[in-house]
Amino acid sequence: MSVSLFSSSSSIFSAFQRRTAPDQGGLLTGKDPTKFNPADPLRLWIIQVGVIIITTQILSLGLRKLRQPRVIAEVLGGILLGPTAFGRIPGFSKHIFPSESIPYLSLVANIGLCLFLFIIGLEIDTAIIRRNARLSATVAAAGVIIPFGLGAALAVPLYKHFIDSSQVSYTHFMLFTGVAYSITAFPVLCRILTELKLLDTTVGIVVLSAGVGNDIIGWTLLALSVALVNAGSGLTALWILLICLGWTLFMLLLVSRVLHWLASSTGSIENGPTIFFMTATILILFGSAFFTDVIGVHAIFGAFLAGIIVPREGGLAIALTEKLEDMVSVIFLPLYFTLSGLSTDLGLLNTGTIWAYTIAICVLAFAGKFGGCTMAAKYTGFSWREASTIGSLMSCKGLIELIVLNVGLSAGILTRLVFSMFVLEALLLTFATTPTVSFLYPPHLRSRATTTGSSFANVRDPKDDESGRGNHRLSIKYDDEGAWKRRFTLILDKLEHLPSMMAITHLLQPPPPVYTYSKGSTPSQKSGKGVEVPAHFGALRLIELADRPSDVMKSSATDALLHGDPQLAIFRTFAEMNGLSVSAALSMVPFDALAGSVGEHVRAAGAQLVLVPWLPSAQTPDTTDIGVSNADRSPFDSLFRTDRSTSLVHSHFVRGVFAQAGTNVALFMGRAPFGVGDETHLFLPFFGGPDDRLALDFVVQLCANPRVRATVVRITKRDSPTDNLVPGAAHLTALAHEDKKEESAQMTIMSVRSVRSTTGFPDTMYGNETAHTRLQSETADNVTWGRYASFSPAADEDTALGDALLRVTFEDLGSPMPLHAALHRARACASDRTIIVVVGRSRRLAVEDHHAELGALEKEHGQVRTDVRKTVGDVGTAFVMGGIDANLLVMQAFDRHSGA
Structure with missing residues (x-):
């Protein structure tokens, strides 16, 4: 009897225990809050985000003084948090970035990457290319063909020394190397042009137009590369490319018109994007990303297409960007670059041969972009100084090359060693862009563009006037002291x-x-009554x-x-x-x-x-002046x-x-x-x-x-x-x-x-x-x-x-x-x-x-x-x-x- 009662009470007690909430591993229970819990990954994710944001912000404060774009701080922050620096601290990677948590971090980072590529699509205005087609097409073509050729040539020794031929096809490796060389970081380029006040110059307009065309070609080549890697045969790759082309035409010709009609119907063009329009746009964004991903092309290509088709009228693209940019730039992008840093180990560059190839990668990457774009710009009629400035700007790599490299790394085409070598190249070329342009193209030598098109009417700075070059600006003529200001x-x-x-x-x-007056005489009116x-x-x-x-x-x-x-x-x-x-x-x-x-x-x-x-x-009463009105x-x-x-x-x-x-x-x-x-x-x-x-x-x-x-x-x-x-x-x-x-x-x-x-x-x-x-x-x-x-x-x-x-x-x-x-x-x-x-x-x-x-x-x-x-x-x-x-x-x- 007593045994039965005891058994019954035990079962009841056991049932009660099963109904208690699971242990969350909090501080009060004496457990490590950084310990990864697959059932509750949020806690560690918050710690990771905090460490990443603080690190990148501190770096950006110092690099801002050097007029460097923010991407430099984000890439450096990722490298420091990886095995290159902090990862060498015992227990750091195990507690902050354990391998089990990387998939969750990668999921959020790739969602942010899709949003970022959507914003890049919003930034691109194809009208810029159409207005400056002759000049920009030549520069863009030279900025793709010559670097791609140099990248393909350099891929031969890199493939022999650092790539396992049994795992990776040379064609795939060569394509990724060529794309990494030929890409230009359009978003970073925009920021550098704005920071250096070059957007209203002939150089800035041509670089902006060429950068847009260069990136479109680059993304197309990337889609081709991914399609070839994911395809089991050449026929499959052809089908993937044809389907991708069809989806691109579908988005550009049909979905864009539907989206324009939706923006007009909801009043989003006149009054900013409504909630319904935002919902539809986000669905199109991730729907396009999903489709390009399932057909064998990366999801970022679909997100990029979704950004291109958003109407530009009424500043709608700018308003959409304003709603998304802060979360993307503050949280999502630093997460993505940290993932790149976790995969980058500069400690692997530990032999003279490896450093020789790294230097060759940097030199050829700069020579291909700088040389090709400079010669093309000179051919179209620019001076040597302006042409070299165009070449320097087009050699900016930034985050776009990092995206390409990460795609290659995730596809197994690049090893961590080769990936680290190319990350260093992207970082150095981006870092060098601003000082190089400032040296080659100082403010007093810049040609301001008053009209856009294949030919420009230039207005030069005042110092240009001294050398006799045309300028329609007015110079200050100081009147005698006492003359009235006009x-x-x-x-x-x-x-x-x-x-x-x-x-x-x-x-x-x-x-x-x-x-007017003469000193010591009585002032009088100027000659000419009523003038x-x-x-x-x-x-x-x-x-x-x-x-x-x-x-x-x-x-x-x-x-x-x-x-x-x-x-x-x-x-x-x-x-x-x-x-x-x-x-x-x-x-x-x-x-x-x-x-x-x-x-x-x-x-x-x-x-x-x-x-x-x-x-x-301060125009309102405060606690020290209670009862005193603003009028008093x-x-x-x-x-x-x-x-x-x-x-x-x-x-x-x-x-x-x-x-x-x-x-x-x-x-x-x-x-x-x-x-x-x-x-x-x-x-x-x-x-x-x-x-x-x-x-x-x-x-x-x-x-x-x-x-x-x-x-x-x-x-x-x-x-x-x-x-x-x-x-x-x-x-x-x-x-x-x-x-x-x-x-x-x-x-x-x-x-x-x-x-x-x-x-x-x-x-x-x-x-x-x-x-x-x-x-x-x-x-x-x-x-x-x-x-x-x-x-x-x-x-x-x-x-x-x-x-x-x-x-x-x-x-x-x-x-x-x-x-x-x-x-x-x-x-x-x-x-x-x-x-x-x-x-x-x-x-x-x-x-x-x-x-x-x-x-x-x-x-x-x-x-x-x-x-x-x-x-x-x-x-x-x-x-x-x-x-x-x-x-x-x-x-x-x-x-x-x-x-x-």
Whole structure:
């Protein structure tokens, strides 16, 4: 009885145990979380992905400084994680990349590879080939035939020394070697062309077209190779090729039309891809990949076809790329390259013979591409420099050759040794592309293409003009100091900056008549009654180019962006409503090159003044100012005190423009456009120096607008209070004496002039000038001030300058603390209205040094960020800290003698 009960209870207990959840091997159970579990491979997969992404990102940070494409970091990361480096650490491969987990990693990587080939298909625009067929066809053909022949020749000794003839046919090995030699990495090529700003050059257009044709031929040859390897006989291979050709025609002629109809019906062309269209596209992608895989051609060929047939209208291909690219580039591609690295063991290259063959592979691979494409380009009419640049670009291998090599390795055609030799070749040739092109084709020798086709109309850079070669660009002609500016470049980079640019542009209209003057004489109008030269505004739209395929696609379609960009469209409408003369331009470059692109555009357009916006980033109440509305907040509140956010990155860009613009620059800081129907009041504290003189000239020009008035105060530093001093002058004098020792020390430190900070951006700190240059500057200050403050036109003379000066009030003010005096006077002007404070940026050749007084202001109002001070200068920083409810216009004059 008891035995029966015990048996029954045991069976119940056993049943209960069977119903418990299986042990997941967690940390709490004391088991190794990296131990591979076939029933639950996710845990180890996450560890693998984390290790791979972190490794590639760290490498990319360093290689980015060398202007290398991201694929270099991914390939190097894969090699380091493989048996070449980390794999030699005891237990690393066993715990992180055990052999049992590789199939799961390979499955995800190959899914990502199909998505990547689909994106490559989206990038390829066959219209590029059609527009440049004559030039690109010759280069593409030479870039396939000659390298393929060299690869086939090199395959003979490689096959004899490193391949088992009983396992691999020479024909198959020769085909894979030839394809690996003849392929060009089109995606990497696009990124290099964009990074080096070659997309709008004749060289870039031809290389892009030839790269597309080269890759199409390469994928076709790869499909042929795979078909021959997978076929049991020549007849079977023929059937595979015919079926593949039929599927290609089916996709191009029928499925493409269905997909276009679906995109139109769902509104995807006009409004971006809908969920239904995305679903259909993904099904077509994997359906095509499945079909090409089951017939004996690799799945990636089918995915590539699916990308080609997506409609290009309305930026649909770009929108699709944007939805897929991040996951593919961040996760899937690094996984694929890690698999390549796990199969790459550079330690196998351990004999002189092997290294001799490796060097031969690298040399012949470069010679075939470089030599063939260079000769073809020279034959079509390019110069030797341009032809050699085309050859260097076409020799870029990148990830496409790695895909070919991985296909050969998985098919058993390549051994790990031969695979490692070719991986090293692909890595070296890709790495060498950017420095080689930069050396062979520097920016000042590049030919810009204004039209596409078999013949190009070239526009060369300014330095080309000096050598007599044709150029239609305008060069800057600097007017005499005081002449009004007529050609402006406005920077449009963010939508929130647009109102500021529209407001300052509105103040420059209507265009005043042009006047000239001789030094020491009365200004007068130009000869010819009623003749006016209207102001011209060039709107330069800046877009930061990220390392994304969609950005590369956008950069190659600048014409469409130029006409469809919302900011440019808004500004064009504003210009038409106000009768402004406006031209639009677009520049899409990496962040580090944004300021340089402004300088290039300015030199091309002949602009006399660049207007740059800077809107403080914090425009909402924070925990420190609860209950304070935006209307009561100073627009500069966000720029000081370290607990508030500020656009540090944008300040770096602005300082780069100050350094590289090559003309006068004005930085406008304001949170909202002021009322265009109301009267605008300007306030200028004039301390002296070229920047202040430019600011004074510009204030007078703005006052030609009947709705603009100005107060200009010449402020000088005096050691003792006078009747003109502001209240509290005695306290300010005492404070000045307290800081006298500090000022003397700072002047000693700044005795050596420095125009650049340690970060590489222009600084606003200048040391002592020579007595001669200082005297010249002071004389120029007096002449400029006297020309305007003492101007009194004849009774019968009605000049534009006279009208403008009637709306300007000139004052003289002396104070032991000039910045405090300027702030006090500005507060009086801003008591019942919103003003624009106009200041010079630097103290270059100015009389006074404000460093000590600025320190005193920081003690009174709080510190300002270093980057803000270096961006707006000492006087601008004082107004930032002063908390005056005003917009700020910071001006820097171009030194035509020093070029800074």
